[in-house]
Amino acid sequence: MRSDTGPLTRVLAGAIATTVLLGGCESLDDPERTLPRTDLVNDLAGRLEAAAGLAYSAEYALPGGGRGTISQTPGPRRAAYRYPGGMTMVGADALARCVTSGPRPTCTLDPPPGPTEPPPATALAAASRAGLVTPPVVISLLTATALDQDAVVEQRDTTVAGRHGSCVAVRQLANAATAAFKACVTSDGVLGSFTGVLDGRPRETALSSYRAGVDGGAFDLPAGAEVRDRRPGGR
Template sequence: MITISTDSVARCVTAGPRPSCVLEPPPQPVEPAPATTVEAASHAGLVTPPVVIALLTATALDPAAVVEQRDTTVAGRHASCVAVRNLGDAPASAFDACVTSDGALGSFTGVVDGRSMETALSSYREGVDGAAFELPSGAAVQDRRHGT
C-alpha cells in the first residue's frame, strides 16, 4: 500500500501476521513524488502518474515516436488517449495511455523497465474518502517525517 498525501508518504507492507508502515515527509507541491516512492510502486507493478508523465514527455521530445491519438470514455469520464510506438530513449518503447478531462490517469498498458504494467480506472468520484489514507489497523509504524 502506498499513499501520498500533504501529510506524508506512507509505504505499508500488509502481507504477514502484522502490517508495517514507514511514514516519510510528503513531496513539496512543486516537486514530483520521491524517486524511491515511484520506484517502490513500480516494483509492486503499479504504474504511477509521474512515470506516465515522464513517458509522455519523452514522447513529445522524440521526433521518431509514432503517436496515434483517440478519444474515449473511461469510468464515465471523457478521456484523451495515445498509443505510442517507436519511442527511443525511455523506460518504455511502446505504451497506451488515457488521461481523463479531469486530469486523472484513466488507463495505461505497457512494459516499463522490463515489467508489464496495466491499470484502468474503474470508477471516479469528485471527493476523496478520508478512510483511503488511513494506515492498516494494528500496523507497526516507523515515522521518518521529522528525522526520527
C-alpha cells in the first residue's frame, strides 16, 4: 500500500480498539454482551436517524483535497449538504438542488419529502458523485445489510476528528448500491466516515470537524442563483 499523508488519510487515521467478525460481536455499549450482525447494523442506522434531532454543523474531507459540509436543525427540520460544485437542501418548504460550478449558480426547487420520509436518492446523488456521502445514503446501506443474510460484517472502534466512533466493514452485500463498504458513526449519531464504491466509482468521506449549532446562513441558497421553482404555484 502506498504511503499517503494527505489530509483525508490523516483524518481517517484513528486509534482502532477492536476488530471482531460477526456472527456475534461486542456490543456498542456493553463490552460484556454480544450483538448479532443485524442488531449491530440496525444500531448504527438508528444512531444516524436519531441524530436528525440534533442541530449541528460538520465538515468533511473529500478526495482530492475537496471539502463538504452537513448542517442540520430539528426545528424546523432542515438539512443542507454542500459539496464541490453544488448544494442540496432539504427543508419543510422545499427540496433544493443547486449547481454552483457554472458562471452563475442555478437551483431547482421541488416539493419536499414528507416529515418522516427520507430525501429521494436522486436528490443526494450529486453529493455522492462529488464525494460527500450523506447519512441517508449510509442508512439505506446499513438497512440493506441487516436484511442480507449473506453479508459479512466486521466491527471496530475508532476515533474520528477526536470523537469516538463505532465502525462496520461490510462485504458480500447483494441488492444494494454497493457490494462492500466501510462506515463509522460517532457516539452521538454523526456520520464519521464512509469508504466504498457507489455508481461504479470509489467514494471516501471523513469527518474533519464538528460543532453543535448552525450558522445563520447555512440554509441560504447560493447568492445570485437563478431559481427554477417546480413546486405547486411556483414559477
